[in-house]
Amino acid sequence: MADGSASVEELLQPFFRKIQLRDVLGAEEQRAIAAAADQRVDFAAGDDLVSEGDRPRRSMLVTTGFTCRYRMVNAGERQLTAVHLPGDFVDLHSFLLKEMDHSVGALTQCSIVTFPHERLVKVTERFPHLTRLLWLLTLLDGAIHREWLVGMGRLSAPQRTAHLVCETYRRLEAIGLASGNRFNFPITQAALADAVGISTVHINRVLQELRQLQLIVWDGGIMEIPSWPALAKAAEFDDRYLHLVQEPR
Amino acid sequence: MADGSASVEELLQPFFRKIQLRDVLGAEEQRAIAAAADQRVDFAAGDDLVSEGDRPRRSMLVTTGFTCRYRMVNAGERQLTAVHLPGDFVDLHSFLLKEMDHSVGALTQCSIVTFPHERLVKVTERFPHLTRLLWLLTLLDGAIHREWLVGMGRLSAPQRTAHLVCETYRRLEAIGLASGNRFNFPITQAALADAVGISTVHINRVLQELRQLQLIVWDGGIMEIPSWPALAKAAEFDDRYLHLVQEPR
DNA sequence: CCGCTCAATTAACGTGTGTTAATCGCACCG
DNA sequence: CGGTGCGATTAACACACGTTAATTGAGCGG
Numbered sequence: 295m296a297d298g299s300a301s302v303e304e305l306l307q308p309f310f311r312k313i314q315l316r317d318v319l320g321a322e323e324q325r326a327i328a329a330a331a332d333q334r335v336d337f338a339a340g341d342d343l344v345s346e347g348d349r350p351r352r353s354m355l356v357t358t359g360f361t362c363r364y365r366m367v368n369a370g371e372r373q374l375t376a377v378h379l380p381g382d383f384v385d386l387h388s389f390l391l392k393e394m395d396h397s398v399g400a401l402t403q404c405s406i407v408t409f410p411h412e413r414l415v416k417v418t419e420r421f422p423h424l425t426r427l428l429w430l431l432t433l434l435d436g437a438i439h440r441e442w443l444v445g446m447g448r449l450s451a452p453q454r455t456a457h458l459v460c461e462t463y464r465r466l467e468a469i470g471l472a473s474g475n476r477f478n479f480p481i482t483q484a485a486l487a488d489a490v491g492i493s494t495v496h497i498n499r500v501l502q503e504l505r506q507l508q509l510i511v512w513d514g515g516i517m518e519i520p521s522w523p524a525l526a527k528a529a530e531f532d533d534r535y536l537h538l539v540q541e542p543r
Numbered sequence: 544m545a546d547g548s549a550s551v552e553e554l555l556q557p558f559f560r561k562i563q564l565r566d567v568l569g570a571e572e573q574r575a576i577a578a579a580a581d582q583r584v585d586f587a588a589g590d591d592l593v594s595e596g597d598r599p600r601r602s603m604l605v606t607t608g609f610t611c612r613y614r615m616v617n618a619g620e621r622q623l624t625a626v627h628l629p630g631d632f633v634d635l636h637s638f639l640l641k642e643m644d645h646s647v648g649a650l651t652q653c654s655i656v657t658f659p660h661e662r663l664v665k666v667t668e669r670f671p672h673l674t675r676l677l678w679l680l681t682l683l684d685g686a687i688h689r690e691w692l693v694g695m696g697r698l699s700a701p702q703r704t705a706h707l708v709c710e711t712y713r714r715l716e717a718i719g720l721a722s723g724n725r726f727n728f729p730i731t732q733a734a735l736a737d738a739v740g741i742s743t744v745h746i747n748r749v750l751q752e753l754r755q756l757q758l759i760v761w762d763g764g765i766m767e768i769p770s771w772p773a774l775a776k777a778a779e780f781d782d783r784y785l786h787l788v789q790e791p792r
Numbered sequence: 793c794c795g796c797t798c799a800a801t802t803a804a805c806g807t808g809t810g811t812t813a814a815t816c817g818c819a820c821c822g
Numbered sequence: 823c824g825g826t827g828c829g830a831t832t833a834a835c836a837c838a839c840g841t842t843a844a845t846t847g848a849g850c851g852g
Contacts, residue, residue: 373696395784439688446695447622447740491696535644
C-alpha cells in the first residue's frame, strides 16, 4: 500500500466477508490478495473511475461508498448495469476483457484499492482456488445482471425499484454494513431512475407510490424498509441469485 | 466421449474458434479441454437442459442448435437472459455458483457435450491460462447481459429486436456459422418476444415494422439482413462488447 | 380429407411510462 | 441577504406497449 492510515487488511474486510459468505478463504490466500493490492484512491460523487474504451492495467475494489457501471445511449440517456458496494470489484472483468465496454462512475464519494493486472495473473498461476473465488465474484455480477434483466423485461417500474432496494439492503447486510432494515442510500433520484431504466419524472411518481404504500421510507439519504416481507413480496424478491451459501467452490 | 460418430475435437470446433478469436489456444490446452469432455446429449426444441434450483455436476457446451437461459415470473411470464449458439457453454457458471438461479432451455433441436465439474477443477489446478480463458467466456456472457440491460432500459422494442438480430449474426459469423448477411434462425415469435421482453402481440407488430422498413427478411426460419449498415444503425449496434480481438489474456 | 393444434396475425381498447416545461425547496456562496 | 444552481416535484399531454379475444393459416395424425 502506498499510503493511508488504515491497513490493507482493514480496507479489505468487506471483501473478505463477501467471499467468506460463499466459501472458506485460507489465511495464505488472504495474505496473497492483500499483497496484490496496490494503491488507494479516492473519488468524488460523479467522477468516473474508468471510462468506456479504456484499457485499465489494474482492477479496482470499492472500500467505501457506492459506484456504478453504466453506458450512455442515444441522446445522452444513461443506463446503469450494476451498483457496487464496499467489497465489490468494479472492473475485475477488465483483467481479462482488456477493453472496457462501459464506464464506471462514483454514485457517492468513495475510495478504492487497486490491483495491478500482472499481480492478478500471478495469483492465477499460484492459487487455483483463490482464482476460482475471484472468478466466482464475476459470476455473481453476472447473476445480478440476469436478475436485473428479468426485472427490466417483466416487472413494472415500482417493482423494479422495490427490487433494487431489497437487493441493496441484502447485499449490505451480508457484509455487515446494514441492519435493522435501514441503510445509507445517499444517491440521487436521477441515478435511481438510470438504474431502473425509467425517466426522472417517473421515478418520482414511483417513489411516491412506494412511500404511500408504506413500502419504503427514504429521507435524508437513509432508506428504511418498514416491512421486509411486504417489500420483498411486492418486488418478487428472492435472494437465491445472490448465492449466499458457504460451500466448497 | 461415450458415444457419437463425430470426434470430440470435431464437435468442439465452434468452441475452439470462439476462443481463438480472443487469444491463442495452445495445442496442449486444446487437448486438455477435449479430454475433459464427457458425454454427448441431444435435446428437442422446448426441452429443459437444466432447471432453476438444480445443482448440476457437469457443465454443458452447445455443439449444434440454439439454447437460451430464462426465468419465469409472475403469472407464467418468461424472460430470456441469454441466447446460446454452438460453441457456447450454457452453464459454465454452475461450476462455481453451484445452484442454478435460472433454467436453460432448447430453442431448437440441439446437442451438447458435457464437462464434469471435477474435471474442470483439475483444469484450473493445472492450466492457469486455460482457466483464464474459461473465465473469459463467462465474462463475455456478462458483457452480453450488460448490453441487453442497456437495450431493455433505453432502447425501443424495434431497436432491441434489431439489436438481437445483429448480435446473433455477428456471433454466428465469428465462429464461421453464418455469412452473406443470412443465418438460420428457426425460433418462434413467442421466444423472440421473451428475449426482447415484450408480448407476443407486440413482437408481431415490431417484426412487421422491421420488415416494412426493409431492415430484415425473416421467412421459413431464415433471417436475412438486406443492409447491415441500416440495421446496425437502427439498433445502435456496436460490437465492441463482443470483444472480438485476439490478444494475450 | 377432416379435425386438431400451434404459430402468426389482426382489432379494440386500456394504461404505464415518456416528454416537455414549469415550479418549488434548499444548500451554497459571494 | 439575495442570487444561483441543483434536485425534487407537479401538470398536461402523447404514445409505446399490454391485454383480451377472435381469426387465419400451416402442419399433422387419424
